[in-house]
Amino acid sequence: MNRLYHESEDWVAQGACRSYDPELFFPVSTTGPGRHDAELAKAICRTCTVRQECLRWALRAGEAHGIWGATTPEERRYMRRELVPAS
Numbered sequence: 001m002n003r004l005y006h007e008s009e010d011w012v013a014q015g016a017c018r019s020y021d022p023e024l025f026f027p028v029s030t031t032g033p034g035r036h037d038a039e040l041a042k043a044i045c046r047t048c049t050v051r052q053e054c055l056r057w058a059l060r061a062g063e064a065h066g067i068w069g070a071t072t073p074e075e076r077r078y079m080r081r082e083l084v085p086a087s
């Protein structure tokens, strides 16, 4: 896993991202120049055995940066809007 402060999560040790440069999972953008890195990180996530746990964590935590569970911050914001009914 590329973020040490999540080491307490059991699934972290099994993350496919542990074998890659952490910066790949924090592209400067998900469009334009950063798009290639974002797509590569998402492709790695799609091979990851703990992708669902990772995505659940990122959604619960409201993680605003980086690629988690093969999603961009924009995709997670959309998912949260769709999953959490407006009050």
Ligand code: SF4
Pocket: 001, 002, 012, 014, 015, 016, 017, 018, 025, 044, 045, 046, 048, 049, 050, 051, 052, 054, 055, 067, 068, 069, 070
């Ligand atoms: S889904 Fe992606 S960011 Fe999450 S642990 Fe797996 S490789 Fe890492």
